[in-house]
Amino acid sequence: MELDIFVIRRGEQVFGYVNSCPHAWTPLDWSPDRFTNMEKTHILCATHGAVFEMETGLCIAGPCKGDRLTNFPITVTAGAIFAQSDDSRGRDSTNSGI
Secondary structure: OOOOEEEEEEOOEEEEEEOOOOOOOOOOOOEOOEOEOOOOOEEEOOOOOOEEEOOOOEEEEOOOOOOEOOEOOEEEEOOEEEEEOOOOOOOEEEEEOO
């Protein structure tokens, strides 16, 4: 199964999420790879304007208030970001130097 994921940085912290709104199951980005509000303080859904906390994925405003984005486990090693998959081989699936 292929997932559309994104990684977002806030200061030194990095968070990974599946690119899907829990309300309408549509992609969150309002243009390719653009996920935040203008102030870059929250993740914003392009479809219905839902607002999510970067650190937790919790929806704090909009039609899915109280729901959460689906977390995608990542690790950061020596500045490289590794997205971990659940595939049967148990190997890292993505490496991006963000």
